[in-house]
Amino acid sequence: MSEDxxxxxxxxxxxxxxxxxxxxxxxxxxxxxxxxxxPARAPNDHWLVQSIGREAADGLCAYFAARIEGDGRRAHHGxxxxxxxxxxxxxxxxRRQAVELLDKxxxxxxxxxxxGLHQRTIQNILARxxxxxx
Numbered sequence: 001m002s003e004d005x006x007x008x009x010x011x012x013x014x015x016x017x018x019x020x021x022x023x024x025x026x027x028x029x030x031x032x033x034x035x036x037x038x039p040a041r042a043p044n045d046h047w048l049v050q051s052i053g054r055e056a057a058d059g060l061c062a063y064f065a066a067r068i069e070g071d072g073r074r075a076h077h078g079x080x081x082x083x084x085x086x087x088x089x090x091x092x093x094x095r096r097q098a099v100e101l102l103d104k105x106x107x108x109x110x111x112x113x114x115x116g117l118h119q120r121t122i123q124n125i126l127a128r129x130x131x132x133x134x
Contacts (some may be wrong), residue, residue, distance in 0.1 A: 003128060007091075009084040018063045020132040021058035021125075022099060029096050032085040039078035040065045099123055 001023040005013035005021065016024040030051050042048045042057045049057040064079045085092065098115035108126070 003131075005019040011081065012084055015060065019052065019059050021128050022132055023052040025092070025096050025099060027052050028083060028085070028092060031083050033083070035080055035082050037057055037078055037080050038064045065094075095125060099129065102126055102129065 003017065003021070005016040008016060008024070010088055012028060015027070019027075019089050036048075038048065038060055039046065040061060042061055044054070046057070048060070051057075052060070061078070064081075094117050096114045098111045098117055098121075101111040101114045102122070102125070106114065108122050111117075111122045111126075115122070117125075
């Protein structure tokens, strides 16, 4: 059963199914609202690898390369995409803040108060993160 990322804009939800919520949120935080180029393969010093890590970058590159090949074209090159800011960017910012607080060891209550989100929302975010990082 796949994760429900319906709270994200469609392209970000699609990306999250490939690289996970954490990497997607990180990518959106750094590059949301910008047109970005996803290469067929990214070298170690590429901004994408530096931003979301080798494993997530490889997954994203392979995913978009496969989509290009599926269109009847060979994947020698990558693809440009307009990365959305996110649905209600303030909510996205709050979710990113919650993830950062949790990564720093904050309790559920501390992450809820620090991000302005409901504590149950924090529990759901934490559950997704634990699943992805397992």
